[in-house]
Amino acid sequence: MTHSQSDSSGTSLSERAERAVGIAVRAARRLGLRAEDPRVLHDMFNVLVHLAPLPVVVRVPSLALVPAAELAAKQRRELDVVGWLADSGAPVVRPSPLVPREPVECDGRSLVFWEFVDEREPMREAAAGGLEALEDRFVEQSGWAAELHTALAGYPGELPVLSPLVPTLAPLLAALRKDPQGLTTAELDRAEQEYAVVEALVADLPGCLPGARVQPLHGDGPSYNLLRTADGHLFSDFEDVTRGPVEWDLALVAPRAVAEYERASGRPLDHALLDIMERARLLQVVGALAVVPSMPELGPMMAPTIDLWRQRAPLTPDVLSR
Known part of the structure; x- marks a missing residue:
């Protein structure tokens, strides 16, 4: 062979x-x-x-x-x-x-x-149509994520809470202390302070987020991890399957995609909680800088998201008592 x-x-x-x-x-x-x-x-x-x-x-x-x-x-x-x-x-x-x-x-x-499965209309074809065509695709797929959440809600097994964040981020942030990948000391301090907030949130999710819609989740953005086939769409890549607020799965999608999810699900998202989950998702990307020495091509790919993290307000303990 x-x-x-x-x-x-x-x-x-x-x-x-x-x-x-x-x-x-x-x-x-x-x-x-x-x-x-x-x-x-x-x-x-x-x-x-x-x-x-x-x-x-x-x-x-x-x-x-x-x-x-x-x-x-x-x-x-x-x-x-x-x-x-x-x-x-x-x-x-x-x-x-x-x-x-x-x-x-x-x-x-x-x-x-x-x-x-035989994929049709792969992502690279949508990307060739320009940013508007690509956003249109993700808007549609965010609506389909509502269907997935309905199915996931009935899963009877036990799942850890927001496991893509805790404990996954801890060793990555520790590695960045040794090799900062362009982060300043102040930025490393901010990342560790944000992780402490996330740890407290995960430790007492019901207490910190009363009323949040908490359930089994895809964990890594179902709007993006989806294949289109001749027989319809199929969700894939559940490696980060976890439990948490549905807003985690919608973090960092476009406003039109959020609106489409709300239309398809028939219920509004908690936009204040969505903001918290987006800032936590940005922290996750910061942690991923630790793998750049092993995969250098990731650095330029992540740079715009790291810049967005720098621009957004940091996660602070006040979000635990919202």
């Missing part, structure tokens, strides 16, 4: 993608699956490898953002939630039925196997 030397768009593979292809193929062979023409669908924090011609996609972590045991626990939660949603008929990319619904360890990586 010859490994693919380019991704699905014909672009030459990065070294991490080449490694991911090898790991995915070896893991698949242990499970009795043979891929004759593996292809990379996506290469960023995770590498997605289609084990063509099999209808299987392997997600291979390319960066160790959390300890291996913690990652495997996250993946088990993800598989449980997505499996439950799929069995309930919700529009999600399903775990592969060709392997057990559990993480697979190979070469020190924890992998997850998903069903391959």
